[in-house]
Amino acid sequence: MVAPKKPNYEDCRQKRMEENRKRMEELNLTVLVQSLRKISSPKPAPMKKVNPTPRKPLDLSAVRRSNRVADKPPLNYKKGSIKLLGIRWREHASRRAEELRSTLQSDFRSFVRPMLQSHVSRGFSLSLPGWFCKSYLPKRDEIMTLVDEDGAEWQTKYHMKAFSGGWKQFAEDHELAYGDALVFQLIKPTVFKVYIIRVNQAEASEHA
Template sequence: MPRENWRRRGFWILPRNHSINTICKFSTSVMERAQELQENLVSQSPSFTKLMLRSHVSGGFWLGLPTRFCRLHLPKEDKIMILVDEDEQAYDTRYLAAKNGLSGGWKRFSQTHDLVEGDVLVFHLIKLCKFKVYIVRARKLTRVDGAISLLNLDCHAMPIDAEKDKTILLSETTEGIKFKDVKSFATVLDSIIPAHLREKYYELCCSQNMFLHDSLIKGLNSILVTGIISETIIIADAIRAVKSTTPLDRLESWDNTLKAFEDLGMVVGFLRARIQKLITLSNNAQAIIESKTSERDEAVEHMKSLMDKLVNVRELCRKLDAEIEYHTAEKGKLDSVFMEISGASW
């Protein structure tokens, strides 16, 4: 039995000294869900899956990573490796390059997420030293499991009858289906859309209580439709992250993109309305800044004019001081003249 079986996108890890019988004792559905999740990740970023053994989640708390993956994608020296969970919480771990594994910090991650033997983790390398980690539970359903398995978003709801849960592809129509009757991602989306985007799109649809793509022009290529939906989700996330320092031209670019989608029938008016509010707010703030800047420039020019006048006045004062000093001295020379005039005979 080879140690590693390479998949099309990433790796399925068979731990050393574990026979196929040992692996089979874990639920096949867990592996299948993990593989399906991995298949739906962005293909440009590498990923691998890892079956949790007892040594990974208890005792020494050491997690070895696939050697080939480490050699191709990870640093050659020891680094802090960040693990980001499904709730966007980040955990620092110590990556030991010589041993191709995680040590310090892995115990905290494992215990915080209650990992047990048989769980399967999907590691998605989103940055050089940062993994997005998806947990597929061996014994209970997680939010990601629900998304990938196309189940109800509410993990506490009753399971959906497989006979009633019919997938409607993007290339088909949603005519006649009421959005309130939708119980799964499958009713809205193809599996062609990555799982992490499906959940966000479902939330957008829920916010408007309708299919956002329902009025798209009939006959559009499914890849184009997928691109429209994906870009809409990306722009929606970007809008959420807007700050006062976000360039105005970026907001306008998003609005132009959404306008093109709207022309094709995509329901994005609520996103464009949000962008317009942000643009108006930005324009108003910029108008105030420009107005005050203009006033400041006028004040500076006025100050320069006053400074020039002040220089002239100072020069005039200097000249007048010199003249006063001169005439004061001349007045002293008039004493003899005064005496001559005052003592003259009548």
């Protein structure tokens, strides 16, 4: 006797799917699922177009001026003229310092050092010319004495070819400014005579 053939897996799966489909139709589930899909995924609303508000051009014809200069005619400086004047005044101070240096005794070595911002307002450290340090100054750290034109003395530390500690006090006491030119004359191994040429003297002569 021949045994009956067993149904394979695919036939069973197809049969179950057909039975499930008929059951869903009887319960009207297909229509219900479709309606739920329409509700859960509404169409996005179209974006509204927004017209940008036009900006009014700035009126620069009446800019408010400071009370200190409101009653004065506007300045008519050419571009870069103030900067050029400052450079010219600093060069004038350095030139006068070189002229003064040339009149000093040649037995004592000297050099000119124009003042930068870092020398008189930030850092307060004054680097010295390398050639001068190598030839005439001590090879180690030393306390140097600065003597001004009135004979008053200040102590400053000489370190790594520069004046550091004590230089700030000298600069502040003499009200040194950016552009001043100083003549340093080595009158003893650790003593400098210092002559100050003011940059504002060049400015004053410019307006004289």
